[in-house]
Amino acid sequence: MCPSESLVLDFVEGALEGEEADAFHQHLDHCQSCQRLVAEVARAEASPEPKHGDRLDRFLIVGELGRGGMGVVYAAFDPQLDRKVALKLLRGDASQSHLTSSEQRGRLLKEAQALARLSHPHVVRVYEAREVGDQVFVVMELVEGHTLGEWLRERPRSWREVLEVFLKAGAGLQAAHRAGLVHRDFKPENVLIGKDGRVLVTDFGLARVESVDQTPATARAAAAARATVDLEGRPLTRTGALVGTPAFMAPEQWEGAPADARSDQFSFCVALHLGLYGFRPFDGVHTADLRRAVLSGQVPPAPRGSYVPRWVRRSLVRGLSVAPAARFSSMGEMLSALARNPLQRYRAPLAVAASLLLVASGAALGAFRANPAEQLCKGSEQKLAFAWDGSRKGAVREALLRGGSPFAQDAWTGVERTVGAYAASWVSMHRDACEATRVRRDQSETMLDLRVQCLERRARDLEALTNFFIHGGPEAVEGAVQAAYALPPLKECAEVDALAALVKPPSAGPQAALVGEVDRKLSEVRALAGANRFEPAIELAQGTAALSRTVDHAPTRAEAYFLLGLLRSRRGDGPAAEEALFEAALSAEVGHADRLAARARIELVIVVSELQSRLGSVDAAIREARAALGRFGADAELESRLESAVAVALTAQDKCEEALPHLRSALQLADRAYSRDDPRRGQILTNLGNSLRCTGDFEGARVRLEEAQSLYATALGPSHPEVALSLHAIANLLFTRHDYDGALSYHRSALQIRQRVLGPNSALAAQTLADVGVDLIAMKKNKEGREMVRRSLAIQEQALGANSPKLAHPLLVLGHVEAELGDPEEAVRVLERALGLLQGRDDDQLAVTRFNLALALSQVHRDERRARELATQAREYFSRRKDVRRFELESIDAFFAQDRPL
């Protein structure tokens, strides 16, 4: 009979003496179980757990947060860095012999250090891993909040809510997988939702270290356990990381095979199923039943009346495949399948920004409340810190440079300068607003509130923009500088009269919250739009505009519709843009948002002028815009925009001559409104150059275009795509003037930029290559030119596919040069192919191709009837546009004038 627990405790304590001790030793000598028990009890007694106030290494224990298989988690304070942290004490695996324990600790440390290198918005940050004595512990970010499991149980959630949270958690998993880390125990209890709304995956990868002992045999032994178990391991608190929690384990984990990223995918889908439908796909009273269910791969049908969309369910079921190979090849692939809904796809990255926004604005408000009045004029910088401070700046820099884009450095330089200036002026305006009321006492409290609120909105815009930089991925780089310049001007926040006139937003209640919500979303829309990310921007803008209809605050509604209209207009959706802008203008007028009303009216001019069917109303639109601007007062920026708009309207009517004075005055006004390097000035210069070219003033055009090009190079960096575009404009201008040498040299510069930035095999660089070829051909260097065009064609075929209509251009050039080089047969072959690619089109290119083919056919005297037919079709097209296509028309007439047999 083995000694009682009390005796064992006494023995371990050294409290047994004499006969009792001897008897105990006698028993121990023959009883292996008691030897182990004595050892385990001794170990347990020797490592008393830290309590409140204890010190562990440099950390001060504040309290216990939870415990689980992995060990205990404490809240602690790090006096060195003056922050609260979570300490996770990892237990070594005592079932292994001591021979491996130091080795095991080493592995724990290594794993934790790998985690510490992983930094992702959806992964709990691991700061460091430390070893004190034989104790390994991990220092982590302290997340206050609750687990995803608790969140799901709290109240019923819509599938959208659930999916949104899971997509974020999934992004965390994905990031870890990319870093070569596998979670191995993903479940709702291992996802934390912070009080600030952040979604973070925790207990990464550590599971494996502990599970070395988890051989198939022991896994099966556990599976055979008689007991009914809490399969979700729920009582083990938020940090409870049981290795391979049975309810979420993938089939291969049940089989004892090593877990990989695809096992995480499976666990993710089990959790998602639970989240979406309220129950797990596989269940069993006993672990053995559960195991059978998992291995059977039978996913139960969706419950009746479930709203979960089919694409979500399809992806989910695929992730639950028994064979890892049948699942998605990566987490990323699955996440994009889950987010396939166009709205969701774009909301996924944005949602991050949205939740951050929520936190940040909350924090900012808190800061205002917490500050006594006299402190208000100090620390304006801190008020902006959530949007732009040293650390955000660092994060933006890192994010922009990370992708290794060739103009990343330029993008960063431009962003730093532009945003830096914006932030500086924000801070000084904030201070000024405060001092006006508190120090100079020449401004009312109400006005102070209005100005501060206005500035807060701009700060949120800035925050949305920096979030976009940080989370926008590589695509964020290209539009970065323009996006920074596109930040809404701050001066509105100093325009006291306009602010005072504005209809006040509801100050409390659900309506106030709604206004806040719309405001935040609009900040995101601005960030996306500023960076030319029109597709996601328009998705979000549409939803926001719809939401704003429920808001009882006209200026907010106006803002939402204005942005929507602007975006629709940029995308060329004229009628829809007109509708939205009209709504914006009316709402703005109702809400006394005069500046916004004027802006909406100005954009309407552009939109209406582009809707050719309604030419008559352009004049009316211009009159309305002028009137709106008149109500608002002198504003160089808006006046400049109006002048540009009028010019655009006139150019659309081919009235280049009349457009010129408007563009000149737009430029003058822009010189007052913008800094000299502002890319928006570049746009006016380009427009001016194009209009000058249109009037035949090539020299003037060239000066303006070169000015634009050098402005872009300064503002955006010499390698920016916009610079390549302006080089093209100049080259094309020179080409029209038969200055082929000049055109060639500009095209070559553009080619260099594009090849460097986009790679030599990009379609866009290849298009420039074709232009270089055209220049050479024009210089009668036919063979050299043909070589360029052929290379361009080959690259574009590779990049775009053999049936892309884009191939028509190089084919057309090739047809022309083959004919020139005396091979009309080849020319016919090439041009026929070009014609085939342009099926169904009705544009310049089709007409030119038809005419060229007609020429080539008649040259080989093959099918004169078809040649005439093609020429006739081309003539018909050009005669419709005879005012601008006179040259082509005359060429065709000359073709017909030649006496040729039918």
Place this chain on the structure above:
Amino acid sequence: MPEPSLTTWFLDALPAGRRPAPSDVLERALGQAVSAARSAHPELSSVTDEALARHLASCTGGPEELETLQAADVLLALASALGNGIALQELHRRIAQVVPRAVARLRNNSAFLEEVRQILSQRLLVPSDGATARVLDYKGKGPLERWLRAAALRVALNLIETDKSPREQGDSAIRALPDQGGDPELLLLRRRYAPEFKQAVETALRNLSTKERNFLRLYFVEGLTVEQIGAMQGTHKSTVSRWITRARETVGLQARTLLGDRLKLSAGELESLMGLLQSELELSLFRVL
């Protein structure tokens, strides 16, 4: 017939030979213990003073021990054994709290922890063969949690033991062998002489005292530190360390002599064999102990 008091119940419960004389000191110590227990658990009033006093007698001998007794936890254990619902609930709560803390490092698995929890509850509360519930084995020395921890560890270790198939048990020593890097000469020697070597170590170990053998086991097999072993012996860790070194040397020397006798090797041959097998000694200790 004296007025029934805590002392009379207490003394009555003790076997005749161990009864101390009734005294004020005893009455006072009993009174303090009982009121400490009562104020900690006013809800356990279904347990009478008499039952508590009688149970306290089984926990301790005299007034001195009564003073350090965890009376509140003793009352809880007693009330649970008597089937008090509130006490049972509290005991289950404590078991559920203790088990993962105590056992998780043996095996990280919710099914396992749950099984330990259930078996432990059953073992402590369901009396077997007409005996009392085992929770009454808790005698109030140290907090109840500490005792529960030891009990949980025992359950867990037994479970792990029964889980292992015979094959696995046989394999465990082999799996524990570190990879020796495949030195062919050593591999050959090991294969040829391993049984003899093992036997020699076994014999040498038998010549140690029980205590020496136990501590050597705890050190080499169970991986306790000299500090932990020192605590059991009430000695300093350096003493334990010296002592283990000596015991190991003794075993090594004896094994060597035995091996020389059995294999009829010359001194030189034995020397080189021992040199090669030196690293094996610790391993053999591990396997043999």
